[in-house]
Amino acid sequence: MTIEQIEKFIQQGAPQNNGPRQVAISFKTRHMVEGIFVKAPDYPELRGKNFWRIVTIRYLEEFNKSGDMNFSRIFNGAEFTKLSQR
Amino acid sequence: MISNSHFESMNFYSEKGSLLDTPAMDIVRKFSKITGILERRYAEQDIRASDMAAAAAAIAIADSSIDAETIDQIIVAHNFGDIAGEGSAQLDIVPSLASRVKRKLGICNPDCIPHDLIFGCPGWLQGLIHADAYCRSGMAKNALVIGTETLSRVIDPHDRDSMIFSDGAGACILEYKEGDGPAAGILSSKVRSDCEEETEFISLGGTHHPATDGVERYIKMKGRKVYEYALRHVPPAMKACLDASGFGIQDLKAVFIHQANEKMDEAIVKSFYELYGVMDVPAFVMPMCIQWLGNNSVATIPTLFDLVRKNNMPDHRLEKGDLILFASVGAGMNINAVCYGYC
Numbered sequence: 001m002t003i004e005q006i007e008k009f010i011q012q013g014a015p016q017n018n019g020p021r022q023v024a025i026s027f028k029t030r031h032m033v034e035g036i037f038v039k040a041p042d043y044p045e046l047r048g049k050n051f052w053r054i055v056t057i058r059y060l061e062e063f064n065k066s067g068d069m070n071f072s073r074i075f076n077g078a079e080f081t082k083l084s085q086r
Numbered sequence: 087m088i089s090n091s092h093f094e095s096m097n098f099y100s101e102k103g104s105l106l107d108t109p110a111m112d113i114v115r116k117f118s119k120i121t122g123i124l125e126r127r128y129a130e131q132d133i134r135a136s137d138m139a140a141a142a143a144a145i146a147i148a149d150s151s152i153d154a155e156t157i158d159q160i161i162v163a164h165n166f167g168d169i170a171g172e173g174s175a176q177l178d179i180v181p182s183l184a185s186r187v188k189r190k191l192g193i194c195n196p197d198c199i200p201h202d203l204i205f206g207c208p209g210w211l212q213g214l215i216h217a218d219a220y221c222r223s224g225m226a227k228n229a230l231v232i233g234t235e236t237l238s239r240v241i242d243p244h245d246r247d248s249m250i251f252s253d254g255a256g257a258c259i260l261e262y263k264e265g266d267g268p269a270a271g272i273l274s275s276k277v278r279s280d281c282e283e284e285t286e287f288i289s290l291g292g293t294h295h296p297a298t299d300g301v302e303r304y305i306k307m308k309g310r311k312v313y314e315y316a317l318r319h320v321p322p323a324m325k326a327c328l329d330a331s332g333f334g335i336q337d338l339k340a341v342f343i344h345q346a347n348e349k350m351d352e353a354i355v356k357s358f359y360e361l362y363g364v365m366d367v368p369a370f371v372m373p374m375c376i377q378w379l380g381n382n383s384v385a386t387i388p389t390l391f392d393l394v395r396k397n398n399m400p401d402h403r404l405e406k407g408d409l410i411l412f413a414s415v416g417a418g419m420n421i422n423a424v425c426y427g428y429c
Contacts, residue, residue: 029404030370030401030403042363042364046364049336049363073366073369074368075368076336076339078336079370
């Protein structure tokens with residue numbers, strides 16, 4: 001997916017329970033990933049390269065408690081085929 | 087297959103010959119944490135490096151469907167030649183391993199030129215660069231490029247670094263074809279060599295055991311020096327290679343880095359991405375097989391590539407047109423990188 005498509009998806013979604021909405025990301029060649037998009041200070045830099053920080057469901061609870069960006073991983077948006085709300 | 091527990095009964099000595107007072111079990115545990123290695127493969131005693139090379143080559147030839155008699159070049163990267171195995175550590179490189187491979191494959195064509203390449207761990211990748219140069223110059227239209235090593239026969243059982251090393255072989259057929267889209271085949275390369283004090287970072291040396299006659303020579307590595315050198319020079323070389331391809335960091339699908347040491351490899355790739363302002367390595371970019379194959383020198387990259395290419399690694403898949411980067415560092419010290427459009 002392109003930067004514009006992904007950003008549009010992020011902006012359009014309504015927050016869930018006052019928090020970021022959980023999304024399902026489908027990839028070209030691997031299993032789906034579920035999690036939330038997060039914005040760190042490097043968001044503009046990453047966005048420009050179609051890279052996105054995502055905290056997967058597995059680490060969501062710990063991330064929500066600590067806000068520690070180390071729980072996020074960078075994904076290449078060019079590998080996404082579909083974004084959907086969970 | 088040799089698991090880490092194999093080493094728990096060993097006595098490890100320091101470079102200066104003093105027995106390490108840390109229990110071997112703790113040394114092994116710490117080693118595993120740093121390198122990521124849980125197990126490794128050693129060749130059976132009756133199998134030599136050229137045997138493994140020929141076996142890997144036969145698979146590559148079958149995969150590519152090429153007629154072996156039409157192969158123009160056989161390039162075999164290694165660093166220690168054939169070693170007989172238990173009872174003798176004498177290195178045997180006459181005739182060249184490539185000549186032996188040619189014979190084992192039954193290739194009779196006198197225009198097929200076999201030769202060896204000694205370039206440290208980056209040898210296989212350097213072979214790929216040489217093959218590409220031969221093809222671009224018109225001196226060849228294809229090449230069989232092999233990396234093979236039996237490091238288990240040059241390791242010092244009293245040196246904890248020995249746990250890193252393993253045996254293996256990998257091979258590919260590189261064939262020159264006119265255009266197949268904008269990102270197909272070898273797009274760019276970068277090579278660097280530093281041969282001052284760096285020549286001593288990985289070399290042959292005597293055993294760490296103080297009471298043993300020092301006639302036999304084993305692979306020795308100044309781990310800290312290698313780590314610092316690699317971290318300083320490999321990321322810029324990778325960047326120079328990617329930049330020369332004309333593609334950006336966002337176009338890169340996967341990095342196939344020499345499986346030297348998990349922590350070092352992760353630090354190198356992280357530093358590489360940081361050069362582009364990306365402070366973490368994106369997910370699924372960096373396949374690793376060191377955990378179960380160890381560091382088999384020239385064989386790590388072709389083996390890892392084969393695993394991914396044949397869908398034998400979960401979360402890592404390649405599709406035609408994917409941009410990938412190979413990178414390696416090793417004895418010399420030598421560094422190389424190749425940007426490749428998967429086809």
